[in-house]
Amino acid sequence: MKLVIIVGVVLVFLAGVVFYTTRETNESSSSATGSSNTSNDVSGSPDVSDVGGMGNGDETSSDATTQHTDEPIVIDETSSVSPTSSVVVVSYNGSSFLPKTVTISAGDTVRFVNSGGNMWVASNNHPTHTNYPEKSSGDCSGSSFDQCGVGSVYEFIFNSIGSHRYHNHVRASQGGTIIVQ
Amino acid sequence: MFSNINMSGDKTQLLLRIGLSVAFIYPAVSAWLNPFAWIGYFPSFMLDFAGTHELFLLHTFGAVEIVLGLWFLYGKKLLLPSIVATLMLFSIVVINWSQMDVVFRDITIAFMSLALFFESLNKGKQQYTQ
Numbered sequence: 001m002k003l004v005i006i007v008g009v010v011l012v013f014l015a016g017v018v019f020y021t022t023r024e025t026n027e028s029s030s031s032a033t034g035s036s037n038t039s040n041d042v043s044g045s046p047d048v049s050d051v052g053g054m055g056n057g058d059e060t061s062s063d064a065t066t067q068h069t070d071e072p073i074v075i076d077e078t079s080s081v082s083p084t085s086s087v088v089v090v091s092y093n094g095s096s097f098l099p100k101t102v103t104i105s106a107g108d109t110v111r112f113v114n115s116g117g118n119m120w121v122a123s124n125n126h127p128t129h130t131n132y133p134e135k136s137s138g139d140c141s142g143s144s145f146d147q148c149g150v151g152s153v154y155e156f157i158f159n160s161i162g163s164h165r166y167h168n169h170v171r172a173s174q175g176g177t178i179i180v181q
Numbered sequence: 182m183f184s185n186i187n188m189s190g191d192k193t194q195l196l197l198r199i200g201l202s203v204a205f206i207y208p209a210v211s212a213w214l215n216p217f218a219w220i221g222y223f224p225s226f227m228l229d230f231a232g233t234h235e236l237f238l239l240h241t242f243g244a245v246e247i248v249l250g251l252w253f254l255y256g257k258k259l260l261l262p263s264i265v266a267t268l269m270l271f272s273i274v275v276i277n278w279s280q281m282d283v284v285f286r287d288i289t290i291a292f293m294s295l296a297l298f299f300e301s302l303n304k305g306k307q308q309y310t311q
Contacts, residue, residue, distance in 0.1 A: 010199065010254070014207050120217060127221060128282055150217045169221045171228065 087111050087155070090176065092119045092168065097176040106161050106180050112147075112154040120169035121154050122146040127169065133160045197297050198253040201266060204290045206250035209243035216240070224276045245269075253297075260305065263298035267291050 087109045091098050094117030102110060112121045123132035123145040130142030140148035147154040150170060158164065158180045167175030212219040220228070220239050231238040249269075252262040270291035277284045 006199075010203065011206070014203065014210060118217060118220075120221075125280070125282075127280060170217050171225075172221050173225055 085109060085157075089113055091115055092117065092121075092174075096174055097168075100176040101179065102176070103179040103181060104158060106159055107157065108180075109155050109157050110178055112156075114152045118150045118168075118170040119152070119154070120147050120150045121156075121166055122169045124165040124167055124175070126167050126172040129169075132164055133162075191300075194297065194300060195256070197293055197300075198256055198259075201263075201290065201294055201297065202250040202253040204250075204293075205246040205253070205266065209246040209250070212239055212243050222273075222277065259297055259301040263294045263301060266294035267298060270294065 085107045086104070088102050088104055089111045090102060090113070092112060092114045094115070097112070104110065112119065122129040122141065123143045125131055128142045129146045132143035132145035134144045135142070136144050140146055145156055145158075145164065145166065147169075158178055161180050164178045164180065165175060166178065167173070208219065216236055216239055220235055223231075223235070223238065223242075227238065228235050249262050249266050253259070253266075270287045274284050274287050274291065
């Protein structure tokens, strides 16, 4: 009888912790945080066919070399960003981010658009996501640059100058670099 | 089932078993509720092998973890679950070596299950020689 009580308490405790932490993660992912405003359209579609290996994160540096594989799409939007800022689109096709490296100015927005697979954009290192230097109380992990869940669109305003590597949390080998000047 | 659960004797073993059961049941339950938070821990070759069935892989692994966790709570014939748990945990550490900031606790838990394995082995030998 004593054992039943112990087992029950352990299981209830675990379920409560998991439920509580999951609810907090979901709530933080659906709310904008601080000056680094983000939007996240969570779709949760499961089917994916990805290619990749395990990725390693690197420290933020300001002198990284870059290679542009595609020209980035730049959108001048004055309705949701300041008149002097731009929105750069990075698309995710299920296996890679394109363009892989993007150079923007401080205060610009990068919009990650998912066109296939599960996308959860977050700062390196995987899985703690701590490299990006901006942090706020509403963060779901180690920094503000974290989508906090899978979704179809994720926007993030980069205010911190430097080279910021990111990855797809669901497939850690897939990622890219945002260079903020 | 619960009436047969081993509650007598060594409190040390009981504490080890409770700790191990939490270490295995929690991630399985959490992965069920928030699968994409955990899927990234699988190595790429396993995810590539799973293809579009990566969630099936995740929940199958979770089912194994649940079985192990409940077996530890059950507390009998612990040789098999303890050695399986040890091998699983050391594999996780090796595969995720670059993420030592996260997996260092798995080293600790692996030694817990290894201790339980040797303790069960010694008890089995004592019972055999009596």
